Amino acid sequence: MLATPVTPAIRLLPDLLVSQIAAGEVVDRPASVLKELLENALDAGSSTIQIQLEEGGVKLIRVSDDGSGIARDELALALTRHATSKISSLDDLERVGTLGFRGEALASVAGVARLTLTSRQRLDRGDRATAAHAWRLGGEPGASLEPAALLAGSVVEMRDLYYNTPARRKFLKSERSEFAHCAEALKRIALAHPEVAFTLAHNGRVSLNLARSDARKRVGAILGDDFLAESRQLEAQAGPLRVSGYCALPAYSRARADAQYCYVNGRFVRDKLLAHALREAYHDLLHGSRYPAYCLFLEIDPATVDVNVHPQKTEVRFRDSRAVHQFVFHAVQGLLATPLATAPTASSSFTSSSPPLSAGGEGLAQARWPDAAAGSTAASADGRSFGSRVPYQGSLRVGEPGTTGTYLAFVDATRSPDGSLAASPPASAAADGELPPLGYALAQLHGVYILSQNSRGLVVVDMHAAHERILYEKLKGGLDEQQVATQALLIPAVFSAETIDVAAAEEHAETLRRLGFDLAPMGPRQLAVRGVPALLQAADPAALARSLLSELREHGVSQLMTARRNELLASMACHGAVRARRLLSVAEMNALLRQMEETERADHCNHGRPTWTQLTMADLDRHFLRGR
Template identity: 40%
Template sequence: MPIQILPPQLANQIAAGEVVERPASVVKELVENALDAGASQIDIDIEKGGARLIRIRDNGCGIAQQELTLALSRHATSKISSLDDLERILSLGFRGEALASISSVARLSLTSRPASQDTAWQANAEGRDMQVQLRPAAHPVGSTVEVLDLFFNTPARRKFLRSEKTEFSHIDELIKRLALSRFDVSWTLSHNGQPVRRLKAASTATQQLQRVASLCGRRFADSACWIENQHQQLKLWGWLLPPAAIERQSGCQYSYVNGRMMRDKLLNHAIRQAYGEHLSAEQQPVFVLYLELPATEVDVNVHPAKHEVRFHQARLVHDFVASALGNALAQLQPEALQGMQAAGNAASAEVEPAVGRHSASGSGYATPARSGHSVFSYKPPVKPAKAEVARQLQYLDVLQQGSQQSAVGQLQDTGKAPYVLSPQSATFSASAPAAATPWSVQNRFVLLQCDEGIQLRRVAKAMALLCQDRTRERPASKTLLVPMRLAVSPAEVMLLQQLADTLAGLGFDLLLRDQLLIVRAVPLWLQRSPLQQCLLPFFQQLQQTDLASAFDILLKAHWLQVDTLIHYQPELLGDGLEAATVAIDINPAIQALEQ
């Protein structure tokens, strides 16, 4: 047989074999076209699992009359026009094959009206002949695509369709994934005339969490933790289920790259690596995660169905995702959660990666941070009213008199922890040993009940004493999977060279290259702090004064939390460290320790 160019009809059917696998594939292509058209409302009607009818209605920009015939032609698209456009694709579709492929294996009608036209027009194409017929129609601004009798002219393909229930379940799962990718769009889905899903546009954090709950389950929404992390031009955000909440069954595993739903092997490997040993062999990660990066850094022209992408800096993306999720999951271990929950009323966390438990109302959303390298940051607490301070001092008075049960009763009656005293543990006992229950005061002091009474310990001074103890081993460090890079001035370079031994003794692993500081590891007690903001002020304070003042800088700015410090340095509560006796008014004791 001689070499020849394939007829357009045959070429379209070959392309349809790659694009149109089943009814869900048709729905995906048509819905993505609607999203690219700027639709804010998309209605999907399905009959017989999609084999009989697929109808997609949207309120997008529409298609002009003179372009309708061209829209059903192969390799015709308005989304790219040059090779440069192919290197930075922002739209969901770009190949220009979907409508031509679908119309070659089904009876397709496309009705559309742009805002500039007074009348809508309908284009019809059916089967192999691909003859497009135009006629006027009644339609609001937007488009409607109807696909009838899928695979009516290819019986071999039609017999491979599964049952009606199975095919619709694939469509339903697809709409779930698409609805999670676009919270700003309203969705309706019906099957055989019966409504199945009706989702309103979600513009607020609470509404978005409600959509997640309706699509992924209330249990996931209540247990999942919010994460947001940014490194240079890479940004990762979404919901992550802690290992303790994962059951021995698969759940939501939805990942998106620049708003495009993905089943990418690199991302899945990074997510699994972040969970590490926290999951058994039978368990699977549960997540809804969104990765954003410049369009020039990712190639979406890899797979005909666009399920996979190729990253230009694959190793960087992998390590960034694994590091961000790994740090978040480390904070969600039971011992860390206890400290976070106990200190929740003393300081609200603004996290990058932002990690917070969600309630049903969505009030657990953290404010997204904008800095490029931050790992963790905090907001200082809001000062209470005078009546609240008086109540707290009364509670301290009761606690000082030794009546722990009365103090606990007062705490439980109010239903919230004091501002001045944030509990490290909510468990009290009349027979509790000395120093069993530490309290953080103003994020700079620790209040302890000892055999002699109540002590107020200055955390910065105690930490400095521990670090200066030559008999202690070098503190453990946290290696950053994505080393942080900070631009430093010549004066700061000299400062870092002078402090090299001191910083190494504290647990830092730093590398200087010209005027670039590369942070490869930090002490464990600093891993939840906003490194980009706090490191250089901390180093400068080390040069100007002493170690205690440098720690005080971190604590005053809430760059370092007392609860975190005690978690990794429990020696701070040991005997022999600086302390003062507490009266009902704790301010004189604070002033005495600061002198």
């Protein structure tokens, strides 16, 4: 017979053990200590913060600031659990406006490391008057106050992390790895506070020196000038919500999610809702294995967001999560989807005077780009402006029933009033220097690239990638409006098929018709393609049908028309796009350029590759050493 286990008696834990357990919520490595100390320094109104680390922050973390400091009589209280100057009531907690507020950071650090706090209080921020002198307090039990030398502000020094809990110290990584985490923690905070100067030194060597600057310079200093060059600036507002920052174009996508910085009221967060909104905004522009890069700042009424749902305050909860998701999604998607002919310059804003968002997401910000008549300029994908913008006014009828081929239909868009082909720019436009953003075609290179001249120099276009994006956007629009036109084939294309495919073609005939296909069984193992989407009439009908049936067999009709709809349309567009080595006339090339200028997201194909690049006259002059 088994003995009944005896339940241990319940007892109160010693205060020291309670502090060490509680420290685990806040202090899991040196970087988390540094984060808490930096947030305290910023809340104190510091304009200059200096950080010194030794052995990755395990041996020493010293944070010096020029903030308001702490009064002598409050130094001991600052190291006590649940003591804070940042909240005093439940109302304060519901409208937190500071970075730190839990009141446990210093006490938690003191529980697992040797902590020394030195401070000299500023008596009046106006004339910078300070207390008579500074005071120092050690974190050991029974330590007493002693005078210290300090000009102003505070110095918090942590030594020997986990000296009294060696089991936890075993879980720390190498010195190099811990320092990298500390540097990343500083970068996250510094991005949101360009008005503050930061200096980071490791083992006596300065590794990062950030001077006070504006937001753009701070982003460039931390994320790099190449990030800025490949980004568009975002400014959007709808009621109480505002989002600003920089969204990198798909060409700057990464293999890892290591260049994604998202802030809520100045606080760096890893929020699943915001991450999903941003991922969806980039969905049509990136290959599945790539990650977008961005640095975005969301401003929201503090009363509508709960920042006290995670010990390290890296997660938040929104009162109206759907409205926030839709606002961020539409703002970023609208920025990235701007057609070339109306793209904003790097300094342009994405703004709205829409009413406040409701739970249903109404009143979402809409793009209001600078007016062409006001002398604005269109911008290239890398943020550089074109010359004066001249929106194309012609009729674009690519792929409509009755044309002789997808790329041949481009000719219609470049016909002069008398019906002749406009192979070169109009004389009036050339004389006035009024050229479209992508200019006019000069030639085709190896049947792959279109060479075009605009007011800034030479434009090189990947014709297959560009045509693929145009077809994809048209297919999406047609399917949304239930208007995917079908082009009947003069001679049906018959091909061999599996029995299951023949059955699927009969069972889902209505769905196939919605996609623009007309398939008919010709026998137990044969299908005939009698019609294809008019936009894809130049593609191989049998190959298109096989690809569609393969997707249908693998994912089912429900998934294919919902979750995987865009993947299907992207595959269809790839089949229908003009192929490499296909020779186009100058008129056809010009028509393709005009369509690119009016198509959303036309500067990248469906897989995230750029569709064109600009070589300015300055670039060419530099290459050929002109003027030297």
